[in-house]
Amino acid sequence: MTTETSDATGAGGPAATPPPSPAPAGPRALAWQRRRGSLLRFWVQYRANRSGLAGLILLVVFAVVALTAPLTVGSDVQDVTDAPGKPLEGPSGDFLFGTDQFGRNLFGLVLWGSRISLLVGLLAAVLSVAIGALVGITAGHFRGLYSTVIMRVTDWFLVMPTLVLAIALATVMSRSLATIVIAIAVTTWPTTARLVRAQTLAVESRSYIERAKALGGGHWHIMGRHVLPNVMPLVLAQTTLGISNAILTEATLAFLGLGDPTNTSWGGLLQDAREAGAVSSGHWWYLVPPGIAIAVVALAFTLCGRAIESVLNPKLRAGR
Incomplete structure (x- = not known):
């Protein structure tokens, strides 16, 4: 008895206590884990789409x-x-894209015009999708009159020519980016x-919506x-596709x-060339670069939008 006791306590020292089990993650931590996993799966599937990846690279550039x-x-x-050059000079070593009617460097104008064109396209698409999402969700949720x-x-609005309405609004209002x-x-x-x-009508027909109401x-x-949250993938894909239309x-x-x-914008350069x-x-050279x-x-935006739509829509992903 003495020997066994010494072997258990004296020779081997006090028995080692097992390490404490990690505390269970809270709801917020679990939600972030699911979001990170969803983003990782989205990126893996998006990266497999070569056309979408090419469009993303072009957009980054x-x-x-x-x-x-x-x-x-x-x-x-x-x-x-x-202006550093003569009016309407052709492409050369000094002016890669030539010059415009005022002698300005067209290469620099095209680079600068990308700021306005991309900014207007992004803001217009985001505002358009925000209005459409608000109208669509409320119209799908509140039925009746x-x-x-x-x-x-x-x-x-759908049957009216979009460009004609845009021209009418742009003519009546002041000429500005806003x-x-x-x-x-x-x-x-x-x-x-x-x-x-x-999509809202489809979501609200599910059983968990009835439980939430109850x-x-x-x-x-x-x-x-x-x-x-259920219509956000559709909104994201529609925003990406809408940016290209807004730029045009x-x-x-x-x-x-x-x-x-x-x-200076790309469309403005074309108007100056005309x-x-x-x-x-x-x-x-005055027309081709812009x-x-x-x-x-x-x-590029269209390729990205189609790729996002195919990743978020299982039917499109299965038929690809």
Whole structure:
């Protein structure tokens, strides 16, 4: 008995206590873990889409160019009083894209114009999708007279030519970037509203919505905590696709002379080229660079939007 006791306590020392088990993670920590896992799975699936990855790389390049334009070309590139070259010079070693009708460096103007075009496209798309999401969620949640009236208004906007409405708004309001953003957003929200309303109706038909209502969940609780998270993937994909349309619309309005004359954009460069007679005189370098920039950025956003839509939609992902 003595030997066994000494072997258990004296020789081997006091018995080692097992390490304490980790405390269970709280609800907030579990929610963040699920979100990180969802983002990781999203990135893995998105990266497998080659066209979407190519579009993302192009967007990163254009974003870097736009952000660093004040450092690489400077704001004085827009100055018409101290232009470095002769009017309408062709591409050369000094001027990679040639010069415009005032002798300004077109390469620097294209880089600087990316700031305005991307900014207007992003703001207009975000505002348009926000309006459409708000209208779609409320129309899908509140049935009856409100839903009927708001969807008839949406149908009216859908059948009206978007560009004609945007031109009318841009003509009536003052010529500024805010006017262009509002004109594009006000005329492009109905498509998002229709899609979000359909998704809202599908979400509210599920059983957990009935349980939330039975437990006393109010209208804003249902829409904010249950409906909105389920329609956010659709909203994200629609925003990405809407940016390309907004950039094209901004370029069209600027080409028609309805843009902000104090800021350089790609559409504004095309409008300046038209006024200078670049088409009839054969000055192709005045038209091609801003036109290609518009096309490439619109294509990049479209590729990203389609890739996001295919990742978030299981039916599209299965049929790819």
